[in-house]
Amino acid sequence: MGPCWNGECGDGPCWAGHYVPCQAGWVGPTVLLCIYGFCSMIRPIEPFMTEFLTGTCKNLTAEQVNRQVYPVWTYSTLVLLVPVLLVTDFLRYKPIIIIQGLTYVCAFLLVLVSSRVHWVQLAFFSYSIAMAADVAYFSYIYSVVHPRYYQRVTSYVRAAVLLGYTVGASLAQLLVSLAGVSLYCLAFLTLISVSIALITSLFLPMPKSSLLNDSYSAQHSDVDANSSENKGVVLSVKNMAAARYVGRTFTRLMLDFRKCYSSPAVLFFCIWAATGRCGFYQVSGYVQLLWVNRQPSNFTAYNGGVDAVSTLSGAAATVAVGYMSVEWSVWGELVLGGFTFLIAAVVFLMDLTDNIWISYACFFLFKTVYMQLATICSFQIAKSLNRKRYALVFGVNSFVGTVLQSVLTAVVINTKSLQLPISTQFLIYASYFAAISLLFTVRGVYTVLRVKRAAAGSQAERAAEPPEASQL
Incomplete structure (x- = not known):
């Protein structure tokens, strides 16, 4: 027997037969999501990113950073935001969170090892994917816990993000001011932190349902059950049902x-x-x-x-x-x-x-x-x-x-x-x-x-x- 990760079983015995208090149903996903949010926000290099890029580590000019590097994040976020919003619920959140963790790792790895403008631009493009995927992080918890816990888990998740950012910024300042640590080391610490977040995201439970998937899945299963003999008819009906569903x-x-x-x-x-x-x-x-x-x-x-x-x-x-x-x-x-x-x-x-x-x-x-x-x-x-x-x-x-x-x-x-x-x-x-x-x-x-x-x-x-x- 183990904890219920779904959180839909009310105050009675767990529907999965675990017979543990249902609070375990929201505690598990919330703890994992808070760990992910905390680690992904510990990014000590960010308060010193401009100095890192324009310093001896990368030797980019302030003009290049201002007009060629930073705008990539803005434009890429604009292009990516709508597609991410549309697919997040359909893919049931967890895959998007994993992609967010992966793109964080790619972004800071590129920042760490590259020194050319084009590679740094690619790093900021990867970073924009991660930022656009924030909608999955803040929406995921509502798909795996009971509505009675929404207010509580929301406060925990946002507190984890805030604490992570504060710890990252404070750690960066202390290491630079008191220990004389180089900015390259801050970038390496950032890479380690977001890598831990990526590993944590793999253990998040997969939501059983999503708002946009449910009604379509029900129609989809009906078509499968009633038309299993003719694959061509099945495929045609499925496509028509999908088109009608998207239209509605x-x-x-x-x-x-x-x-x-x-x-x-x-x-x-x-x-x-x-x-x-x-x-x-x-x-x-x-x-x-x-x-x-x-x-x-x-x-x-x-x-x-x-x-x-x-x-x-x-x-x-x-x-x-x-x-x-x-x-x-x-x-x-x-x-x-x-x-x-x-x-x-x-x-x-x-x-x-x-x-x-x-x-x-x-x-x-x-x-x-x-x-x-x-x-x-x-x-x-x-x-x-x-x-x-x-x-x-x-x-x-x-x-x-x-x-x-x-x-x-x-x-x-x-x-x-x-x-x-x-x-x-x-x-x-x-x-x-x-x-x-x-x-x-x-x-x-x-x-x-x-x-x-x-x-x-x-x-x-x-x-x-x-x-x-x-x-x-």
């Missing part, structure tokens, strides 16, 4: 899409989620190039420490959101507008200052505020939707954000006629956030005034009503 699935997705975005409140939170994601990844992806220009000579970089502290601060801010007593349907858009203006201000200050410590502090505020606002948008969107539409809406938001990021990268970084320096790029990013802030501030003021006016009108109507006749 696409129609259902379009109807769900229209229904989800028909609410103005949900629509505006989705707009911020997509536009904010675009700006966040642009700033965090290119900030190391800005820091390289701001660092004085013979300066020990503290990129890892800043990343670790800002991640923990952002996590604390997201937890604090859950305890804030705010009527988000009224004040939410105004809050987004005001704090987005703060983001624009700190990005603008990062561009203006020549002091590396002020730049570090600005990035700390930037990441903290962004994670808090992203959390507000997430739960406001989620509470307005049916659970079955979560993947659709969040997937569309991610795709729109990636499209915007690709457009911004093409205009700001890869336009040959502009050739903007990194400082001017950050001025554009600050202006981008300022435009978002203006949009949401205006919309927030309108929403607050509309609600106040409606409340005042209701109060006036109640005051104008004739008093009830006195009872005799």
Whole structure:
């Protein structure tokens, strides 16, 4: 007898005959997935990736990294995101998680052993596959545990990712600052960590079902049972059934899409989620190039420490959101507008200052505020939707954000006629956030005034009503 890995047997004896408490059904997959997430996020080289590529290890120029290497990640993610979203559920999550682990290993192996631009570009293409596969990692657990454990396992899985990233960044800073470890060793440690994650992914239990596969599989089995004598007829019927099923699935997705975005409140939170994601990844992806220009000579970089502290601060801010007593349907858009203006201000200050410590502090505020606002948008969107539409809406938001990021990268970084320096790029990013802030501030003021006016009108109507006749 052993633990139940499926988690579908309720509070009674396990359906597999193991007769153990059903909590083992969610503990097993959750522990494995947390180990995978923790190890895959311990990537000590990432806070120092720009210095690693432009240093003596690889000898690439900052211009090559800025215009030829980093944009590959953005464009590749745009191309890969939709196919990965479409096949993740059909393949039942686990194969995509294994592919994610494998592409992490390939990416950091290529970064470790190669020194030419084309090979480094291939490494970042492999890395983009892994990033696009995040949807499988965050969706897998819902296919193997009972819905009653969703909230608990979600917190564990996200905590494992956060802890892994913090440990990786902190370890990198300690090894560089205190032990004088080379960046090449950090890259090697990253390769070891993601390799452990890949091995862990092989032990994840395979989900028994998926949302998109179930109804088609039932139709498929009926065709097999009723038409086993004629293989040609079987194949033809199967193809027709598959085509009809794909058509119905696409129609259902379009109807769900229209229904989800028909609410103005949900629509505006989705707009911020997509536009904010675009700006966040642009700033965090290119900030190391800005820091390289701001660092004085013979300066020990503290990129890892800043990343670790800002991640923990952002996590604390997201937890604090859950305890804030705010009527988000009224004040939410105004809050987004005001704090987005703060983001624009700190990005603008990062561009203006020549002091590396002020730049570090600005990035700390930037990441903290962004994670808090992203959390507000997430739960406001989620509470307005049916659970079955979560993947659709969040997937569309991610795709729109990636499209915007690709457009911004093409205009700001890869336009040959502009050739903007990194400082001017950050001025554009600050202006981008300022435009978002203006949009949401205006919309927030309108929403607050509309609600106040409606409340005042209701109060006036109640005051104008004739008093009830006195009872005799």
